[in-house]
Amino acid sequence: MTRTGAWSFRSPSPLPGWGLSLGVTVTLLSLVVLLPVGALVVRAAGIGPAELWATIGSERVLAALLLSFRAALIAALFNLVFGLALAWVLVRYEFPGRKLVDAMVDLPFALPTAVAGIALTALYAPNGALGGPIQDLFGVRVAYTEVGIWIALVFVGLPFVVRTVQPVIAEIEQEVEEASATLGASRTTTWRRVILPMLTPALLTGFALSLARAVGEYGSVIFIAGNLPFKTEIAPLLIVIRLEEFDYDGAVAIAVAMLAISFVLLLLINLIQVWSRRHTAGA
């Protein structure tokens, strides 16, 4: 293929459909995603930083943001450990019904969040099949407390870590583990020094996806949360409340805060990702 001038937007290709495919892509992307998101940015810019800050700084908004991110972090951390264990069990261990369990992992993706929400609430409510016994045994109320929010967020974020780590585990060549054992490493040492470093990038990706999903989650949480201001009121719900009051500026301020914090968190995870890759490559 001949190269044209020093700078060209696109290398020449004999295939047709460039204009049509890019046209359809850009048109739909703009109409469905870019223009609406742009409207949010424009509106936020119109409100101005001082006003935005004042809204975000109000006690109720701060409490909601703190709750949303704290619960999302707890759920994502739980899913990190649980997801790793589940992925390992699914790839390495033999037990009856393994394929069925494997298929079941995707259920939180396929089940509508509102359905998950009412199902978890019915189950974990004080008079529910699991909520009652848990309260009697451990004295912990699940539904209508922050614990309920954790459960809902663990549910929606469950498949992310499993599905990102599982293929990486499947690709580990067991010779590497054998070599480690031959060189005198215990199984624990092999896990710590050989297996975990190989899984770290996938684990972090799964963690980030699970976290991003949990921060914005609405449908499954609002039923089980109880939605008490300052206590169990998540940030997305507060946006909905502001919209119902026609306080659009208030809603925009919370949305901007959520997007900004999510962005910083995901950036941090990406930096750890880069650092860990360099670290493993250098080792």
Place this chain on the structure above:
Amino acid sequence: MADMTVSTSALGPATRAARYRRCTDEPRWLRWTVTIVVLALLAVLVLIPLGSVFVEALRDGLAMAVESLGDRDAMAAIRLTLIVAAVAVPLNALFGVAAAWALTKFQWRGKAVLLTLIDLPFSVSPVVAGLCIILLFGANSSLGGWLVANGHPIVFAVPGIILATMFITFPFVARELVPLMTEQGKSEEEAALTLGASGWRMFFTVTLPNIKWALLYGVLLCNARAMGEFGAVAVVSGKIRGVTATMPIMIEMLYNEYLSVAAFSMAAVLTLLALVTLTLKTLLEWRYADQLAASGGRH
């Protein structure tokens, strides 16, 4: 303990080798403990909630459950959900194919930007997505005001619900196709052109057969999410019973009115849809694993 009984029974005709574990295995007790804990958690978090949907729906018998679905507003909600999916899913499939074609068959600057923008809906809360649509098309915005004045309201009407659904499900098809088509390259298409095929003929006889299973896979996931979307739709729908209430919205309204059987009956319909989706998805993965993208990190 369950793990003890299993380990002793497995030792039955103990050969010497069987008693030693391979160096790539965890100790037996640990394997069984982890397996049991993980499966128990999965049961408590996923399987039992799934079952409870049907238990709650059938609390007053099958007849009551079916009757609640025959209600006029319930039927309207089912119809609306089908309409929304029927518009949003094909449009997203069209977008997915177009985006994958532009991204994988041509070398150009800005690919990374486009890929990032396609993934944007994954990192935006559904509620924020709905808010964005209200800001752009709501009666208070200049564009929305003009549309309402001309008799085409978007927000609190069906077009807004379709837009919100498309926003949330936007990356699904493209995400499946891009890795697969990158892997397939473009030599087969070039051969078709050399042999004199027209552009569309090349697409329908070479490209489409190559990507059909991955396309179906993406459409399946897109459809499941489209029919179940709640957060974004809740913000833009206005929740007008019988007019802008989709099935998930209807579930919320019924649940909040303490009409538990009706709410869970509708939830059971969506759960069945989710189970059918999962079954088809699993079948596709077993049968056509090689023709789906080599995308391990699929989500």
